[in-house]
Amino acid sequence: xxxxxxxxxxxxxxxxxxxxxxxxxxxxxxxxxxxxxxxxxxxxxxxxxxxxxxxxxxxxxxxxxxxxxxxxxxxxxxxxxxxxxxxxxxxxxxxxxxxxxxxxxxxxxxxxxxxxxxxxxxxxxxxxxxxxxxxxxxxxxxxxxxxxxxxxxxxxxxxxxxxxxxxxxxxxxxxxxxxxxxxxxxxxxxxxxxxxxxxxxxxxxxxxxxxxxxxxxxxxxxxxxxxxxxxxxxxxxxxxxxxxxxxxxxxxxxxxxxxxxxxxxxxxxxxxxxxxxxxxxxxxxxxxxxxxxxxxxxxxxxxxxxxxxxxxxxxxxxxxxxxx
Amino acid sequence: xxxxxxxxxxxxxxxxxxxxxxxxxxxxxxxxxxxxxxxxxxxxxxxxxxxxxxxxxxxxxxxxxxxxxxxxxxxxxxxxxxxxxxxxxxxxxxxxxxxxxxxxxxxxxxxxxxxxxxxxxxxxxxxxxxxxxxxxxxxxxxxxxxxxxxxxxxxxxxxxxxxxxxxxxxxxxxxxxxxxxxxxxxxxxxxxxxxxxxxxxxxxxxxxxxxxxxxxxxxxxxxxxxxxxxxxxxxxxxxxxxxxxxxxxxxxxxxxxxxxxxxxxxxxxxxxxxxxxxxxxxxxxxxxxxxxxxxxxxxxxxxxxxxxxxxxxxxxxxxxxxxx
DNA sequence: TTGTAGGCGTTATCAC
DNA sequence: GTGATAACGCCTACAA
Numbered sequence: 001x002x003x004x005x006x007x008x009x010x011x012x013x014x015x016x017x018x019x020x021x022x023x024x025x026x027x028x029x030x031x032x033x034x035x036x037x038x039x040x041x042x043x044x045x046x047x048x049x050x051x052x053x054x055x056x057x058x059x060x061x062x063x064x065x066x067x068x069x070x071x072x073x074x075x076x077x078x079x080x081x082x083x084x085x086x087x088x089x090x091x092x093x094x095x096x097x098x099x100x101x102x103x104x105x106x107x108x109x110x111x112x113x114x115x116x117x118x119x120x121x122x123x124x125x126x127x128x129x130x131x132x133x134x135x136x137x138x139x140x141x142x143x144x145x146x147x148x149x150x151x152x153x154x155x156x157x158x159x160x161x162x163x164x165x166x167x168x169x170x171x172x173x174x175x176x177x178x179x180x181x182x183x184x185x186x187x188x189x190x191x192x193x194x195x196x197x198x199x200x201x202x203x204x205x206x207x208x209x210x211x212x213x214x215x216x217x218x219x220x221x222x223x224x225x226x227x228x229x230x231x232x233x234x235x236x237x238x239x240x241x242x243x244x245x246x247x248x249x250x251x252x253x254x255x256x257x258x259x260x261x262x263x264x265x266x267x268x269x270x271x272x273x274x275x276x277x278x279x280x281x282x283x284x285x286x287x288x289x290x291x292x293x294x295x296x297x298x299x300x301x302x303x304x305x306x307x308x309x310x311x312x313x314x315x316x317x318x319x320x321x322x323x324x
Numbered sequence: 325x326x327x328x329x330x331x332x333x334x335x336x337x338x339x340x341x342x343x344x345x346x347x348x349x350x351x352x353x354x355x356x357x358x359x360x361x362x363x364x365x366x367x368x369x370x371x372x373x374x375x376x377x378x379x380x381x382x383x384x385x386x387x388x389x390x391x392x393x394x395x396x397x398x399x400x401x402x403x404x405x406x407x408x409x410x411x412x413x414x415x416x417x418x419x420x421x422x423x424x425x426x427x428x429x430x431x432x433x434x435x436x437x438x439x440x441x442x443x444x445x446x447x448x449x450x451x452x453x454x455x456x457x458x459x460x461x462x463x464x465x466x467x468x469x470x471x472x473x474x475x476x477x478x479x480x481x482x483x484x485x486x487x488x489x490x491x492x493x494x495x496x497x498x499x500x501x502x503x504x505x506x507x508x509x510x511x512x513x514x515x516x517x518x519x520x521x522x523x524x525x526x527x528x529x530x531x532x533x534x535x536x537x538x539x540x541x542x543x544x545x546x547x548x549x550x551x552x553x554x555x556x557x558x559x560x561x562x563x564x565x566x567x568x569x570x571x572x573x574x575x576x577x578x579x580x581x582x583x584x585x586x587x588x589x590x591x592x593x594x595x596x597x598x599x600x601x602x603x604x605x606x607x608x609x610x611x612x613x614x615x616x617x618x619x620x621x622x623x624x625x626x627x628x629x630x631x632x633x634x635x636x637x638x639x640x641x642x643x644x645x646x647x648x
Numbered sequence: 649t650t651g652t653a654g655g656c657g658t659t660a661t662c663a664c
Numbered sequence: 665g666t667g668a669t670a671a672c673g674c675c676t677a678c679a680a
Contacts, residue, residue: 003441005657016667021659029665046463051439053657055376056672060659071401072595080395080422093436096420098404112417115375117327139370216595245599252600271396271540275569276576278601329673340651345675353649377673380656384675 004047013041061302064092065118067109069099069125074270075287079124082291090299101214103127110136122294130187141301145294147188153310155294162283162316163195166237166265169318171203175235181212183239192239212243219246235263241270244280263324279322328371337365385626388416389442391433393423393449398594399611403448406615414623425538427451434460446618454511465625469618471512477634479618486607486640487519490561490589493642495527499559505536507563516563536567543570559587565596568604587648603646
């Protein structure tokens with residue numbers, strides 16, 4: 001159980017520690033034979049490089065911190081996949097921290113990343129207020145995914161457009177009384193709501209907005225109230241798929257059929273909506289593409305620290321299904 | 325952007341480095357006033373403890389490695405929640421790595437954890453063969469979640485019982501021709517299948533087993549074949565909820581109604597099945613409880629490294645819904 | 649209660 | 665090509 005160190009390998013192989021180090025990073029300055037020999041000895045001894053020590057000693061930028069807001073929301077799994085796809089190839093190491101559904105652990109997650117001295121942070125789904133976020137953007141390079149942040153690199157999907165697509169789709173289907181179940185208001189996540197309102201106004205329709213949450217069951221309760229009320233709308237547009245499924249849950253409870261008794265539209269095109277079972281019309285924000293882009297930006301930033309803020313925007317698309 | 329170190333804080337506060345270290349870990353041997361003063365200086369200077377250096381220098385066991393097999397499967401989010409609940413309280417630091425849906429990244433994930441010199445690993449959903457796994461259990465303390473491993477601490481749900489519950493449930497509902505869509509065969513995950521077969525045999529019914537996968541869409545294709553074949557079963561029991569949803573997807577495509585044209589049962593009680601929309605009958609494996617238990621075991625093991633292997637088993641329960 | 653010295657396992661910078 | 669030697673930032677005795 002006692003750890004084998006570089007010194008051990010060096011001693012047994014009959015070389016200096018420095019050579020072992022070089023051999024394991026296949027750097028220049030070590031002949032193929034000695035390299036092979038060193039690696040063989042290391043293998044026999046069960047040597048495993050100590051990344052902690054390497055991080056401390058080295059000055060190379062090779063670790064990327066990743067913050068994912070909520071593992072229960074599959075969009076973050078998609079984003080992670082995208083990130084990993086490119087960082088794996090670039091040989092960068094990832095340090096992961098995660099928040100929670102309520103969004104109360106942003107600070108904790110970022111703080112942990114900083115204590116681990118990551119060279120840059122890719123943060124997906126941050127909800128902490130701009131004011132607090134500024135304290136971080138001044139201390140570390142940050143690539144924000146989904147959330148638009150001034151003073152940081154950003155990768156996000158055009159939420160205003162996405163919401164407009166969804167709303168227009170409903171209007172074209174003849175709906176005039178539409179409720180938007182919004183996410184809890186927070187800096188950087190107001191575009192979907194704005195897109196909805198603008199689209200409604202464009203057709204001189206009154207936008208109805210109800211504040212929702214990121215929790216499916218909470219939205220279910222909210223939807224129950226809406227559906228049981230006197231002025232039940234003919235369509236509901238939810239800020240994301242989780243919330244939309246909450247609406248579907250409520251409908252199932254009341255014996256209502258999506259697409260018939262009420263139109264429902266979500267946002268994210270997660271596997272929740274993809275399923276023919278739910279048949280949820282949604283807006284595809286392409287999570288894995290966002291992830292890939294974010295990682296690209298992070299690598300670019302590491303190469304060139306002083307260039308201006310990088311902003312990449314992707315265009316969402318509407319995915320019509322049976323629920324509308 | 326240049327990092328503030330302990331030495332900086334010490335200099336400004338007019339004390340030694342050691343004192344700063346003690347103050348930040350609120351250890352004995354530092355008066356309340358100096359402590360306060362040191363912390364104040366640190367705050368002003370924007371000092372942040374360097375966990376990398378601390379890990380390297382210290383000998384205390386305070387980091388736990390966590391491996392989660394697949395972020396797209398919500399059961400792992402549940403398990404993570406459970407783990408976090410207890411490690412947060414115990415003040416332990418988590419290092420996270422994740423695999424993928426195919427299960428091809430187990431080695432990579434464990435290896436990264438080892439390179440980070442975690443003191444113990446909690447691994448959920450390992451699929452690598454026993455033979456390979458042994459190389460790890462001999463090098464590091466391992467708490468295996470879901471998977472039963474000899475020579476390591478284990479926390480798992482009684483899968484044989486769970487599968488029996490599900491199968492018996494179907495039989496009681498009058499089904500005699502039942503297909504079990506199994507997970508890809510691998511060490512440590514054969515109990516659900518065995519539970520199914522045993523329950524069928526107990527009633528002198530012929531068990532039909534089809535090999536499935538961990539991917540929802542792949543199972544959808546498999547289910548399509550089964551449902552279109554001449555001898556369509558009256559019920560399908562899938563190895564987990566993801567797979568069960570794949571079956572539901574196939575049914576939706578064929579216009580079949582779950583619970584009417586075909587009974588479907590899943591496993592995990594993830595939010596996929598919880599939803600009234602899917603109404604999927606399932607077996608509740610209680611992920612967060614598994615996570616909590618695993619973390620408890622890990623802490624116990626750190627305290628007492630030499631005790632015999634700890635094995636904790638939980639009892640799953642059947643959750644009947646409309647799909648059966 | 650406080651300060652000093654040595655070490656954790658690497659990487660980086662030199663000479664050889 | 666190869667091998668000493670000084671960092672890296674902190675912890676942990678031990679001495680004061």
